[in-house]
Amino acid sequence: MSADTTAPLDRDGILVLVRDQLAEILEKSPSDITEDVSFEDLGADSLALIELVEALEENLATYSAGFHIDDEDLEGLGSVRDAVNYVALKLQVS
Amino acid sequence: MSLPIALDAMGGDFAPKEIIAGARRAVDELGLAVTLVGVPELMGDPLGLDVVECSEVIAMDDDPGASVRKKKDSSLVRAAELVRDGKASAMVSAGNTGATMASALLRMGRLPGVHRPCIVTPIPNPHRTPVVLVDAGANAECTPEMLVQFAQMASTYVATRYGVAAPKVGLLSIGEEATKGNTLVKATHQLLRELPTLNFVGNVEGRDFIPSPVDVIVTDGFTGNVALKTLEGALKFVFSAVLDAVGTNEQTKVAGDVLFEHLWPVASQLTPDSQGGAMLLGVQGICIISHGSSNATAIMNALRVADEVDKGEVVAKLALTIRPDQAA
Numbered sequence: 001m002s003a004d005t006t007a008p009l010d011r012d013g014i015l016v017l018v019r020d021q022l023a024e025i026l027e028k029s030p031s032d033i034t035e036d037v038s039f040e041d042l043g044a045d046s047l048a049l050i051e052l053v054e055a056l057e058e059n060l061a062t063y064s065a066g067f068h069i070d071d072e073d074l075e076g077l078g079s080v081r082d083a084v085n086y087v088a089l090k091l092q093v094s
Numbered sequence: 095m096s097l098p099i100a101l102d103a104m105g106g107d108f109a110p111k112e113i114i115a116g117a118r119r120a121v122d123e124l125g126l127a128v129t130l131v132g133v134p135e136l137m138g139d140p141l142g143l144d145v146v147e148c149s150e151v152i153a154m155d156d157d158p159g160a161s162v163r164k165k166k167d168s169s170l171v172r173a174a175e176l177v178r179d180g181k182a183s184a185m186v187s188a189g190n191t192g193a194t195m196a197s198a199l200l201r202m203g204r205l206p207g208v209h210r211p212c213i214v215t216p217i218p219n220p221h222r223t224p225v226v227l228v229d230a231g232a233n234a235e236c237t238p239e240m241l242v243q244f245a246q247m248a249s250t251y252v253a254t255r256y257g258v259a260a261p262k263v264g265l266l267s268i269g270e271e272a273t274k275g276n277t278l279v280k281a282t283h284q285l286l287r288e289l290p291t292l293n294f295v296g297n298v299e300g301r302d303f304i305p306s307p308v309d310v311i312v313t314d315g316f317t318g319n320v321a322l323k324t325l326e327g328a329l330k331f332v333f334s335a336v337l338d339a340v341g342t343n344e345q346t347k348v349a350g351d352v353l354f355e356h357l358w359p360v361a362s363q364l365t366p367d368s369q370g371g372a373m374l375l376g377v378q379g380i381c382i383i384s385h386g387s388s389n390a391t392a393i394m395n396a397l398r399v400a401d402e403v404d405k406g407e408v409v410a411k412l413a414l415t416i417r418p419d420q421a422a
Binding site: 047049051053 | 159160162196200207208209235237
């Protein structure tokens with residue numbers, strides 16, 4: 001699934017992207033994925049998180065060429081909110 | 095002409111020599127098309143086989159997810175990409191199991207509707223088709239819904255590969271009664287019982303692998319891997335104990351000469367080498383995971399499995415099992 005690259009990306013847009021990608025990877029409804037929920041509670045194991053990272057890198061490359069999430073940074077991301085904040089900071093959007 | 099099978103020449107305890115030797119035998123003895131994927135300066139003589147060159151190797155102890163992301167030009171990742179790009183019909187590796195699974199998952203993608211891919215391992219049974227164990231180690235943590243999908247996919251695999259109509263499915267537990275087992279097993283039992291498309295016959299126990307009353311044994315990847323390794327260790331011990339007993343004195347050696355003619359076919363049927371490899375079910379392509387200690391015979395058999403799975407259109411049938419509404 002690709003993001004709508006014609007729309008300007010803000011924090012809400014990042015949240016939608018993270019939520020939709022997670023929903024697709026975990027075979028869940030996007031409405032089940034709230035910002036507060038932890039990856040552990042969603043049942044996302046390390047491979048699912050790698051899938052998420054690769055999907056985000058692919059989608060966000062259109063906004064920021066070569067967008068990359070460092071594997072070392074993954075350890076600090078425990079929830080949807082953490083992931084959204086991390087991407088927002090990297091892309092310098094509010 | 096059919097597509098070649100992409101073989102990771104760098105993966106396995108005896109790579110690359112035994113891997114390449116197995117590939118050569120598969121070409122010569124089975125008539126298969128095989129492409130090696132490996133690092134030229136580490137591979138040695140490719141024995142006249144086609145080679146797709148790469149520059150990195152994922153080691154047996156590398157972290158699966160991180161290594162696939164960091165070593166994008168590794169033999170494992172490149173093999174998975176050949177399948178994804180339609181340049182190979184299947185990939186085979188005897189390397190890091192977790193990284194093989196991650197490569198296939200991240201490069202080929204999951205079949206629509208599949209929660210998590212799982213590993214299905216055939217366990218030989220004398221005088222009948224193998225019983226398959228699923229999950230043999232891909233998912234240490236499972237939900238009841240995941241186990242139901244594993245059972246569905248493994249049932250399709252057995253029906254397609256071995257021609258078994260309505261394969262019998264058993265759930266691994268600590269007792270035959272539906273009330274036996276942990277929370278996961280009891281919840282899974284209930285779901286399997288309510289599934290009309292599956293021939294679920296109830297719980298089975300650890301003693302039901304050989305001989306087995308069922309065609310599919312479903313469990314979580316942690317339990318499945320422990321059970322599989324326990325079985326392998328026990329069989330290895332039995333073979334060794336028989337050999338020791340036969341070598342006791344001249345009298346037992348004579349008896350051994352008579353018995354071996356009858357014991358050898360059974361023993362050779364029960365070695366992992368004869369099965370060749372386990373398939374990763376649930377990804378959009380064929381990925382065969384071979385034992386880390388694979389020799390040339392095991393690799394040749396793994397390539398044979400890959401070819402049979404390809405010709406049997408197993409992946410397309412698995413897709414329809416999970417999403418029957420997608421039928422043309």
